[in-house]
Amino acid sequence: MSFRSKLFSQKKIYNLEPTNELFLRAMKENCAFHYAHCEEYRKVLDGEGFSPEDLASFSDLAKLPFLPTLFFKKHHIYSLPNRRLSIKVTSSGTSGHFSRMGFAWSELWYALKMSLRVVSKRHLISLRPCNYIVFGYKPNRHNKTGVTKTAFITTLLAPARHRTYALKYHDGKYEPDLEGVIKAIEKYAKKKTPVRFMGFPSYTTFVMQMMEDRKAFVQLPKGSKIMLAGGWKQFYAEEVEKSVFYDLAKRVLGITDDNIVEFFGAVEHPILYCDCPHHHFHVPVYGRVLIRDVNTLEPVPNGTPGLVNLLTPLVKGTPLTSVMTDDLGILHDGSTCPCGQNSPYLEILGRVGLKDIKTCAAGAAEYLDKGGLK
Amino acid sequence: MILFNGTLFETKEQNRLLDELPSKLTDTLLHQTLDRENVIRAFDNISQRLAAGEFESLLQSVDPDSASLYMDQIVRMMSRDYLQKKTEIEFHGVRNDNEKIQTQEVPLGVIFHIAAGNMDVLPIASIGEGLLAGNINILKLPSVDRGLTIQALKMLVDAEPALKDFIYVFDTPSSDIAAMKKLADLSDGIAIWGGDEVVHAVRAFAKPGTRLIEWGHKLGFAYISGYENEETELTELAEHILMTRQLLCSSCQVIYIDTDKYDEALSFAGRFLPYLERAFEKHPIREIGGVAELTLRRYEERIEKHLHGDEASEDKRSRFQGQHTSVTVKKDPDLELSYMYGNVIVKPLPAKNLADVLRKSKGYLQTAGLICSPEKRDALTLQLTRCGVQRVTRAGHMSSLFEGEAHDGEFALARYSRFINIEN
Numbered sequence: 088m089s090f091r092s093k094l095f096s097q098k099k100i101y102n103l104e105p106t107n108e109l110f111l112r113a114m115k116e117n118c119a120f121h122y123a124h125c126e127e128y129r130k131v132l133d134g135e136g137f138s139p140e141d142l143a144s145f146s147d148l149a150k151l152p153f154l155p156t157l158f159f160k161k162h163h164i165y166s167l168p169n170r171r172l173s174i175k176v177t178s179s180g181t182s183g184h185f186s187r188m189g190f191a192w193s194e195l196w197y198a199l200k201m202s203l204r205v206v207s208k209r210h211l212i213s214l215r216p217c218n219y220i221v222f223g224y225k226p227n228r229h230n231k232t233g234v235t236k237t238a239f240i241t242t243l244l245a246p247a248r249h250r251t252y253a254l255k256y257h258d259g260k261y262e263p264d265l266e267g268v269i270k271a272i273e274k275y276a277k278k279k280t281p282v283r284f285m286g287f288p289s290y291t292t293f294v295m296q297m298m299e300d301r302k303a304f305v306q307l308p309k310g311s312k313i314m315l316a317g318g319w320k321q322f323y324a325e326e327v328e329k330s331v332f333y334d335l336a337k338r339v340l341g342i343t344d345d346n347i348v349e350f351f352g353a354v355e356h357p358i359l360y361c362d363c364p365h366h367h368f369h370v371p372v373y374g375r376v377l378i379r380d381v382n383t384l385e386p387v388p389n390g391t392p393g394l395v396n397l398l399t400p401l402v403k404g405t406p407l408t409s410v411m412t413d414d415l416g417i418l419h420d421g422s423t424c425p426c427g428q429n430s431p432y433l434e435i436l437g438r439v440g441l442k443d444i445k446t447c448a449a450g451a452a453e454y455l456d457k458g459g460l461k
Numbered sequence: 462m463i464l465f466n467g468t469l470f471e472t473k474e475q476n477r478l479l480d481e482l483p484s485k486l487t488d489t490l491l492h493q494t495l496d497r498e499n500v501i502r503a504f505d506n507i508s509q510r511l512a513a514g515e516f517e518s519l520l521q522s523v524d525p526d527s528a529s530l531y532m533d534q535i536v537r538m539m540s541r542d543y544l545q546k547k548t549e550i551e552f553h554g555v556r557n558d559n560e561k562i563q564t565q566e567v568p569l570g571v572i573f574h575i576a577a578g579n580m581d582v583l584p585i586a587s588i589g590e591g592l593l594a595g596n597i598n599i600l601k602l603p604s605v606d607r608g609l610t611i612q613a614l615k616m617l618v619d620a621e622p623a624l625k626d627f628i629y630v631f632d633t634p635s636s637d638i639a640a641m642k643k644l645a646d647l648s649d650g651i652a653i654w655g656g657d658e659v660v661h662a663v664r665a666f667a668k669p670g671t672r673l674i675e676w677g678h679k680l681g682f683a684y685i686s687g688y689e690n691e692e693t694e695l696t697e698l699a700e701h702i703l704m705t706r707q708l709l710c711s712s713c714q715v716i717y718i719d720t721d722k723y724d725e726a727l728s729f730a731g732r733f734l735p736y737l738e739r740a741f742e743k744h745p746i747r748e749i750g751g752v753a754e755l756t757l758r759r760y761e762e763r764i765e766k767h768l769h770g771d772e773a774s775e776d777k778r779s780r781f782q783g784q785h786t787s788v789t790v791k792k793d794p795d796l797e798l799s800y801m802y803g804n805v806i807v808k809p810l811p812a813k814n815l816a817d818v819l820r821k822s823k824g825y826l827q828t829a830g831l832i833c834s835p836e837k838r839d840a841l842t843l844q845l846t847r848c849g850v851q852r853v854t855r856a857g858h859m860s861s862l863f864e865g866e867a868h869d870g871e872f873a874l875a876r877y878s879r880f881i882n883i884e885n
Contacts (some may be wrong), residue, residue: 127768134767155761162768230526288662381753382785394753415753439754 090116091400095197100371101421107145110375110400115142115410117400122321123165126156128406130281149377153396153409156355158188165405167191174405178353188354189404191235197401198357200366201373205361206244209348219274220268222286222294226251238342248280253290264279268294272340273305281310288315288349294331295339306341313323314344316350319414329366351435355410356397367424367432373400376433378418379411392417392436413439462611467618467625469611472632479643480627486571486647489597495568496623499594501544503621507613508539519612528761535839539589543671543864548593549774551874555868561885566878568595569672570649575601575635575663576610586612587652592627594877599629599644605752606632635662642666650674650877657691674876676869679710679827680796685729686719686812686841687834694832697857699736701830703744703786704860706751707801710869711828711852711860716801717810719833723792726809730781730788737786737803746785751764755800796822812841819848827869830856 090113097106119139121128132138135152142151163186165172172189192196205214251271252259272294275282283293293314298304313336333344342365351360351368358374370376377386378393387391387393395416398409421429463470465478510516511532520532537543552566563796579592584600591598602610611630633640645651645663650672653663660675667673688694698713705712716733718726746752779790784824786803794810795818807858810818819826831849833841842853851870854861 131767134764152764153763157757157761158764161765351759381749381756383782384756394747394757411757413754413757415750430870437750439757440750 091197091396094400095201095373097372098204100201100208100373101369101428102372103370103375103430106372110372111142111145111148113400114148114151114398114408115139117403120176120403121166121408125164125406127162127164127290128166140225147374148398149410150411151398153411154406154434155411156186156353156413159188159355159405159410163187165189167404185309186355188357188402188407189358190402191404194357194402194404198359201401202359205359205371208363209361211244211312211314211348213310216246216248217281217283218248218271219250220253220282220284220286222251222253222268222273222284222290224254240414249275251288253294262289265294265297269298269303272298272307273303276305276307279308281308281312281341283311284313286314286316287330291315292335295335298339299335304341304369306337311340311342311346313340313347314350315347316352319436348352348432351399351433353412355412356399357401357407358397358399358412363424363426363428363432365426366425367419367426367431368429368434369421369424369426369430370418371430373401376416376418378416381415389420391432394439395433395435415439462608462630464611464618464628464630467615467622467628469615471550471557475631475633475640478631479640483647484625486597487879492569493694494593494624495595495627497548497593497595499621499623500589500638501541503617503624503764504539504544504589505541505600506620507617508536508541508650510535511539511703516613519609538582538586538862544589544593544865548874551872552878560866561594562882563566563885565881565883566594566875567881568597569879570618571597572650572652572674572877573599573601573648574652575654575659575755577659582609583654585613586629587654591652591877594874596650596877597627597629599631599648601635601641601644602630602632604634623691635647635659638666652877672876674873677845678825679851680711680798680822681711681713681828681830681859681868682715682717682796683830683832683859684717684719684810684815684841684845685832685856686837688832689835694856695733695736696740697855698830698832699733699740699859700743701859702737702745702805703740703803705744706748707799707805708751709860711855712801713805713830713856714858715800715806715808716795717794717808719812720809721811723790723809727778730790730807732806733807734781734783734788734835737788737805738783741783741785741803745785748802755802755804759800762777794818796825812844815844816848819845823849826850828852828854828859830854830859832856 088425090109094106094109094113097109122132123129130405131154132152137150141147164308165314167189169189171191175187175189177185177187183272203212236420253263253265253268255264255267257302272282335346336342336347337344345364347366349362349366349368351362352358356374358371360368360371361367375398377387377396378391379396380387380391384394392415395412395414396409397412400408402408415438417434417436418431419434422429424432463472463475463478465482470478475861525744552744574587574589574591584606588598588600599609611632612627614630617630631640631644633644635641645667648671649668651663652674653660654676656678660673660677664673683698686704698716702713702853707714716729718729720726781788781790787800787806788807789800790807792808794814795807797806826849829845829852830851831838831841831845832855845853852859852866
């Protein structure tokens with residue numbers, strides 16, 4: 088039995104400390120696999136003077152060279168031949184660059200087991216049918232983004248009576264149909280079937296604000312839930328506080344905050360994070376989080392903000408062993424959350440950004456991109 | 462938020478207000494003249510209140526870093542003395558009356574300012590220049606504006622209601638091309654603060670004949686050829702670098718050393734790092750987002766090099782990493798952007814090669830901070846300006862404000878004006 092298989096068989100999903108040794112071994116196994124099968128990965132490790140054998144103790148994980156998310160946008164790299172990849176998933180690129188990851192059948196199976204364990208913590212698995220409002224893309228054969236797939240998959244947690252999509256594919260592009268969503272909400276509100284919302288927080292907020300402006304308040308059936316995924320990235324500029332979101336949901340839809348569940352995950356790090364009843368993202372045993380200093384890239388102690396580095400031995404298709412996101416975050420001690428989980432929890436603060444600091448700086452950044460005068 | 466006719470409106474009123482705008486503008490153009498004295502009085506009023514600490518909490522809430530750093534400059538830029546001197550200098554000598562024909566400076570008309578957000582007061586300064594030349598000003602707020610600009614302009618209009626028909630502020634995002642084009646079509650001139658990408662975008666939707674006033678991005682550098690007082694000069698240069706975070710056009714990106722020896726550049730870098738670290742203590746950088754992005758970018762470049770089998774990246778001796786800042790030595794002489802936020806580049810560049818190197822960057826030259834022995838100053842200054850540099854200052858004053866100085870080699874007020882001729 089591989090170390091990965093053992094790790095993904097762990098049932099106590101927030102039992103971090105006791106699984107550190109197992110996690111290290113699974114990481115070493117995964118790192119060695121990619122080192123042997125992915126030329127690009129090997130070149131990076133060699134260039135950084137690191138060998139999979141250097142992973143001797145848990146603290147060595149911090150020394151493992153990480154790949155930034157941008158790297159996957161520039162290079163589509165795989166450690167398995169095409170025929171052994173079950174699917175290739177595209178990240179929802181906002182800048183015109185897309186990253187593509189390959190996943191083997193085995194990891195899909197592990198991911199499924201992991202996801203079911205994670206979501207069952209928040210009682211999302213039910214046999215009672217639901218009406219779904221999906222604030223995302225309606226799946227079609229042109230869309231391979233991870234968000235589309237996860238959004239669809241989550242509609243299987245409880246049987247779907249009906250699904251309404253906020254983004255519809257029309258004439259080769261996606262268009263939001265928020266009016267259609269509001270009509271559906273009003274229709275569902277008259278029924279007894281619980282309603283589940285799934286998708287980007289920004290659209291969900293937008294729809295609730297539209298309904299509030301029109302004084303179209305509804306009380307959705309008991310058991311209705313809002314599941315949020317796709318990140319709060321769109322929120323950063325608007326700085327909408329989560330508490331504002333929760334208040335709005337209660338006022339407009341009659342959904343209380345304990346029925347709002349948020350997910351966090353990325354194609355580059357396909358570990359499902361689900362918030363606890365206090366809305367904190369505790370780190371599950373299947374991955375680890377390192378926060379790194381914004382100048383030196385050295386790990387910082389819990390409670391200090393820095394760059395979010397995500398580690399997992401889940402994937403063999405693409406070397407996602409240690410991935411550096413574009414996000415800034417803080418890892419808090421688990422003991423500071425009243426929910427009782429000891430696992431530390433991750434708070435995402437926002438995206439790294441020069442983009443928002445304009446003129447000379449941004450101009451200069453463009454300049455840098457173009458290679459300037461070099 | 463939108464400021465229209467001295468009143469604040471919600472963003473969602475944008476399209477209705479845009480429909481009303483053309484007739485408002487025409488009406489003002491035909492029937493009102495903006496008295497320069499009113500403009501100066503309004504800004505001077507704000508300057509005095511600012512100096513008295515009235516807006517302290519507002520500024521602190523927006524950007525505590527810049528608020529304290531730039532406060533004196535902002536107060537001075539808005540003062541009566543400064544503005545009067547500016548108009549005297551910038552309009553000096555344009556009248557060339559003779560018996561047959563007279564020349565007058567009149568406002569360009571309507572100016573659309575597409576402002577940038579690297580300095581919080583920049584949009585206000587841009588509007589100020591438009592007003593001094595007597596124009597109606599439409600401002601598109603930078604996407605990162607945190608509310609300071611619109612509040613400050615509202616105060617200005619409240620202090621001097623005569624200005625209300627001459628200031629319009631919209632928070633239209635750049636992506637709303639239809640609205641941007643509409644605003645551009647209503648304007649006689651467009652003042653663009655931004656990089657090449659913004660300039661290209663505006664050129665694409667602006668009608669031919671609309672005057673484009675491009676305040677594009679520039680790169681600043683320091684040139685060192687001996688010292689008057691090494692300790693003081695290097696301290697001031699390091700403080701300039703940390704204080705401006707290397708985000709301004711005038712900020713120092715590269716420090717050139719007058720030598721052809723790489724080892725001399727290395728030895729300078731080693732000596733300069735402690736100056737930067739000390740300057741960081743004095744002007745700490747709290748915007749970790751920008752720092753993080755540049756650190757990531759540097760890491761990515763390193764990783765890419767491994768992939769392409771390039772030399773095991775840079776010469777290990779060439780990078781001097783401090784706790785918060787760094788100095789990197791490079792062999793090539795080209796002027797380039799640093800990683801900013803206290804990460805400066807050092808290059809050897811003997812004076813005899815200055816022209817060849819700087820001419821390659823001619824469109825991007827602005828400020829050179831010159832550190833040299835007194836007897837070399839005149840000759841080096843002449844050499845720099847002949848290569849296309851627009852400002853030569855002491856290294857510690859690269860981003861300082863000098864009364865009556867031009868901007869990127871031009872006088873803004875003249876660009877915001879028309880010089881008309883009328884036969885007697």
